[in-house]
Amino acid sequence: MASLSSSQAVSVTLVLWLLLGGYHTLYLIWATGKRDTQVVTRFIHLLWVNFKAKWRNQTVGDLFLKTAERLPDKVMITLCHEEGEDKMTFREVKDMSCRVARYFLDQGYKKGEVVALVMENRVDYCCYWIGLSMIGVIPALVNSNLRQQSLLHTINVAKARAVIFSSELTSAVLELESSLASQLGQQISLLCADNTKEAISIHSDILAMPSTHIEEKMVNYNDSLFYIYTSGTTGLPKAAIITHSRYLFASYCLFCMGLAKQNDVLYSALPMYHTAGAAVCFGNVLTEGLSLVARRKFSASHFWKDCTNHGVTCAQYIGEIARYLYATPECPEEKRHSVRMMFGNGLRPQIWQKFVDRFNIKQINEFYGSTEGNCSVGNFSNKVGAVGFVSVLFPFLLPLGLVKVDEDTREPIRDPVTGLCVPCEFGEPGELVGKIERGHPVRDFQGYADKEATKKKVMKDVWRKGDLCFRSGDILMMDSLGWLYFKDRAGDTFRWKGENVSTMEVEATVSAVVGLRDCVVYGVEIPGTEGRAGMVAIPDPERKVEVSKLYEGLADKLPAYARPVFARLVDKIDVTATYKLKKRDLQSQGFNPEMVGDGVLMLDAKQKKYLPLTQEQYNNIINGNLRF
Secondary structure (H helix, E strand, O other): OOOOOHHHHHHHHHHHHHHHHHHHHHHHHHHHHHHHHHHHHHHHHHHHHHHHHHHOOOOHHHHHHHHHHHOOOOEEEEEEEOOEEEEEEHHHHHHHHHHHHHHHHHOOOOOOOEEEEEOOOOOOHHHHHHHHHHOOOEEEEOOOOOOHHHHHHHHHHOOOOEEEEOHHHHHHHHOOHHHHHHHHOOOOEEEEOOOOOOOEEOHHHHHOOOOOOOOOOOOOOOOEEEEEEEOOOOOOOEEEEEEHHHHHHHHHHHHHOOOOOOOOEEEEOOOOOOHHHHHHHHHHHHHHOOEEEEEOOOOHHHHHHHHHHOOOOEEEEEHHHHHHHHHOOOOOHHHHOOOOEEEEEOOOHHHHHHHHHHHOOOEEEEEEOOOOOOOOEEEOOOOOOOOEEOOOOOHHHOOEEEEOEOOOOOOEOEOOOOOOEOEOOOOOOEEEEEEOOOOOOOOOOOOEOOHHHHHHOEEEOOOOOOOEEEEEEEEEEEOOOOEEEEEEEOOOEEEEOOEEEEHHHHHHHHHHHOOOOOOEEEEEOOOOOOEOEEEEEEEOOOOOOOHHHHHHHHHOOOOHHHOOOEEEEEOOOOEOOOOOEOOHHHHHHOOOHHHHOOOEEEEEOOOOEEEEOOHHHHHHHHHOOOOO
């Protein structure tokens, strides 16, 4: 038989390659090549910028000082509120931050000590955490909605030496003074940032400090910057450690991805203690010199007015904010604004396209990630419903994956032969995990102030023996092109009103209110709302629980978003073989009175009490006529 010519050999090889599946590779290149190449190129640029900061041992404070020196008179932050607005330039923020640093240094605070920051949104909020971080003191950014035991826990778990609070939160902080001292085993300083006679005020003393920055190098690139609290998937809020390196990765993200430019004006409607607001949004202001517009408290009716009045070009959202905006009556400003891009997480697929069309937003950048995790992904291609993607062409750049977990125990399902986790097929839901690589700005997992909580978030022997992965606690699904879609939260946390709610914390509080009875708390879906509404099931066969006092007992112990929207009185709650209360069946039954019988209650916020839920009310909730 005559031998094939070189051109014939190539043709035969190509045909065989196509027959053996090569056509699928060509399809993937055609379908994902532009997306993957563009994002990977930007991602490499992002890594390079972080590498330069690491090589130069630059911190957040170092880079901010350079920005302030370059743009001293540019307005850095504008805070809108009912009385008008407050503004600070880069120079003013720099001066105030340096004064804070000098004050606490003079008071003897040392690197590694923790100071809790309990404040509502205010124009100088960032000055306190920037100033503290300049001298290596770790600010703990506390949720200002927390009260009593929840607030006490967040301060204790961080082992704070002091608490800086704003005047409107004086009573909430001062009532914990004796409990804080006894639980921490030392006296804790409670310092008011405003002039007040009710507590020790540091306002005047800070203003009297020099505004020049401290020349001595006290902080390094890999040091802790601050703590941000996250409820994760189990237990009470945990203080997640955010290093300077991790913060810089998040802060550079928008800019290095080509999504934001230096002349952009950003709008954040989130609390300043929130990761997305403090890092993803505000970080671009600190490092790149963008301007920020914020509001003391989120207002859907003022959102587009603020954007129009201040020339906002890029606005931040979370799912609840997007839904609130879409539910508002039309206004002229929603068409007059100059917002070209919105970024955030949790935009529901059901309203995604309607939202874009109504408000004329050309670009939606949906992100997925957690405060402490290494599983961050993004959707920069306007792919409706997707939270991000895993590159099918360059999977090695961000090693993420979905693994099967047991629905009841939430433990990973393992191969009986190898002992490794079982990966999910395309279209199959599973928990998202990310490979941990120590020292890497993206793939590392610094953990929490609580070491035991850190251990629970690490999965071993996932893809090969000895590897370690971060557990996201979220159930996602991936299609054949690598697009990721959020399905559900695993574990003992659900999300409501833009906040993570710890079921264990709410269960403990409800149990104390109803006479130490066992109870289970879970989230239930309500059509047209983001996240899940809280529901508690209380075993009460003889109906002895004083329902009239239930709200009163919860109101001063839980923030509004954590109070159960529904309550259900049941005869008993089944338990597992290991005596854990079962909640999956209760969750699947929902809150329909017709299906579960009487005993279903609904929180009436206006009357401040739980009242029996009627079938008519239920129907109105399902039809969207009764909103939350």
